Amino acid sequence: MPYPFLLVDAFTPTPLGGNPCAVVLDADDLTDEQMQRLAREFNQAETAFVRRSAVAEFAVRFFTPAEEIPLAGHPTIAVVAALLHTGRLPLSGTPSTLHLELRHGPIRIDVRAPTPANPLPQIQMTQRRPVFGAVHDPAVVAPLFGLTPADIYPDSIIQTVSTGTPMLMLFVRDHAALRRAHVPDPAALARYRATSGFFSPHLFCLGGATPAGATFARQFGLPPDLAEDPVTGSATGSMAAYLWHYGYLQEPSFMAEQGHWLGRPGTIAVRVNGPREAIESVQISGTGVVVVEGTLRP
Numbered sequence: 219m220p221y222p223f224l225l226v227d228a229f230t231p232t233p234l235g236g237n238p239c240a241v242v243l244d245a246d247d248l249t250d251e252q253m254q255r256l257a258r259e260f261n262q263a264e265t266a267f268v269r270r271s272a273v274a275e276f277a278v279r280f281f282t283p284a285e286e287i288p289l290a291g292h293p294t295i296a297v298v299a300a301l302l303h304t305g306r307l308p309l310s311g312t313p314s315t316l317h318l319e320l321r322h323g324p325i326r327i328d329v330r331a332p333t334p335a336n337p338l339p340q341i342q343m344t345q346r347r348p349v350f351g352a353v354h355d356p357a358v359v360a361p362l363f364g365l366t367p368a369d370i371y372p373d374s375i376i377q378t379v380s381t382g383t384p385m386l387m388l389f390v391r392d393h394a395a396l397r398r399a400h401v402p403d404p405a406a407l408a409r410y411r412a413t414s415g416f417f418s419p420h421l422f423c424l425g426g427a428t429p430a431g432a433t434f435a436r437q438f439g440l441p442p443d444l445a446e447d448p449v450t451g452s453a454t455g456s457m458a459a460y461l462w463h464y465g466y467l468q469e470p471s472f473m474a475e476q477g478h479w480l481g482r483p484g485t486i487a488v489r490v491n492g493p494r495e496a497i498e499s500v501q502i503s504g505t506g507v508v509v510v511e512g513t514l515r516p
Contacts, residue, residue, distance in 0.1 A: 266293040275318070
């Protein structure tokens with residue numbers, strides 16, 4: 219059976235920017251094994267499989283080349299952009315709301331129609347209430363990225379935070395430390411990850427790559443996943459919750475930037491909802507651009 223698919227660049231208004239995601243539509247008949255093999259074949263940071271749902275407008279499952287994950291930001295933006303592009307999701311002239319059924323239940327999506335100032339639909343994802351998890355030792359974690367504890371932002375903690383997928387939050391001092399970061403020993407990072415319960419590490423600092431950004435970040439992966447993810451929506455949500463909770467942001471809404479050093483600049487509009495001590499949710503939003511359409515014959 220053929221399956222339509224699209225390659226969508228998320229968090230960018232420009233083709234070949236942001237973060238690419240393969241979106242496979244009408245994927246109800248694909249088995250878990252087939253979806254995992256297809257994710258390895260596409261070899262993107264994530265591949266999304268859109269299916270029917272009894273509790274939401276659509277169900278979606280997300281796979282990296284290595285594993286299934288419960289929630290992913292840029293693939294969510296990509297999925298909605300693909301559904302709009304193919305007419306499976308009608309675009310009204312006013313903001314519309316729908317839900318996507320993910321592995322741990324539905325999430326809310328809001329879509330704003332294009333305007334002369336913003337010619338692409340603006341897609342907003344409401345992530346889950348943040349969970350602040352384990353705190354990590356800088357002396358152990360910093361060397362995993364070729365850094366020292368002195369590269370960590372003064373008095374900040376390294377912590378696992380989840381708004382749907384657990385991410386290791388590593389707040390570094392400045393852009394220079396962020397640029398130096400790398401994974402000198404992937405096996406050592408893999409061992410630490412296996413015993414620490416996070417999906418991937420997110421390194422970030424204050425100050426964007428452009429004057430519009432309030433933060434800049436890098437996201438590292440391990441084989442067979444990509445070595446570095448260009449623009450990471452789920453981790454940006456966790457980062458926003460971390461920065462707001464610990465008082466590093468003056469305003470709950472800001473622009474997060476990522477991917478510029480990889481030649482794939484991406485911008486994420488972020489809003490944290492709720493007081494610092496009791497955050498209710500994090501919303502991220504952006505646009506998606508379809509760059510490839512095709513038919514898959516697994």
